[in-house]
Amino acid sequence: MELATLCVFVASVRVVPNRSQFFQYETVSLDCGEPGNSSEWRVKRKTSADINKECSIAWGKRNGSQCLIDDLYQSDSGVYWCESGDGECSDAVNITVTGGSVILESPVVPVREGDAVTLRCTSRATSSANLAADFYKDGLLIGRSSTGDLTLRNVCEADQGFYKCNITGAGESPDSWLAVRAEQPESVRSSLANILLPVVGACLSLASLMLLCLWRSHKETDTEPTLYSTIKPGAT
Structure with missing residues (x-):
């Protein structure tokens, strides 16, 4: 959005x-x-x-x-x-x-890779917690539950998608998007920082050196004396 x-x-x-x-x-x-x-x-x-x-x-x-x-x-x-x-x-x-009569209860915010996510199929028509439900991801059946709950363990990017559920005799829920956010380990972030900082520093030093060389070259061109010919007209 x-x-x-x-x-x-x-x-x-x-x-x-x-x-x-x-x-x-x-x-x-x-x-x-x-x-x-x-x-x-x-x-x-x-x-x-x-x-x-x-x-x-x-x-x-x-x-x-x-x-x-x-x-x-x-x-x-x-x-x-x-x-x-x-x-x-x-x-x-x-x-x-x-x-409608059925909703899928799923996290509204993105979940992190490695988390366990529980999807719950709920019917408005009954308060019973034991509702047999079918669960779908991107239109494909991924599991059945006699309790109305389905837990996705150790989620990864492949688990991202549209989910819905169906309770026989009650109806089907709308689709909900489950987003999975990749989380870099602290060690990876530290390693990237240790690699990138020296590279950035070297690039800045190289750029400064090039600017200094250009400045010196420009200065020498401005101060270089002009040589005139001392040969007199008509001289051989």
């Missing part, structure tokens, strides 16, 4: 409850607050009805850096993010509101 304004990404919007799919008429809270940060954060969104609209102006109820939507409608489906008065912003998250 391309934000409507240019900003520096420094924070993450927090969604409570932490999932990307909601039933119609549910309540969701989005929080932009960063502890100790005096900047004034505000939640904004892009939906079919609102483009780059701020919370409490055309939708939601604002309380400081938080935004509350009491009754979700399908028209609230869209992209949400945070912005501050200092030109900072958060990553964007996608929220889907369905009028």
Whole structure:
């Protein structure tokens, strides 16, 4: 998603409850607050009805850096993010509101490689925790569960994709995008820094030396005396 304004990404919007799919008429809270940060954060969104609209102006109820939507409608489906008065912003998250009977509860923010992620298939029609469900990734069946839960262990980039679930007799959930973020180990980051810093330093030294040579060459050209011929006209 391309934000409507240019900003520096420094924070993450927090969604409570932490999932990307909601039933119609549910309540969701989005929080932009960063502890100790005096900047004034505000939640904004892009939906079919609102483009780059701020919370409490055309939708939601604002309380400081938080935004509350009491009754979700399908028209609230869209992209949400945070912005501050200092030109900072958060990553964007996608929220889907369905009028159907089944949702897939999955993390709304990217998960890190190596994490374990639990997907939960939930039905509005029943409160039973033991619901047999089928789970799909990019349209392909990846597993069945008698409890309605499916855990992906040690996730990697290959696990990134669109997920949905189906409960027999209840229905199918919308698709949700599961993003997996690669995390470089500290040792790798340190090694890269140890390699890149000397290379950058050498490049800067070489550039400085070239500039110095050019300056000296230019100076010598300006100060070089002009030689005139001393031969008199008509002399042999």
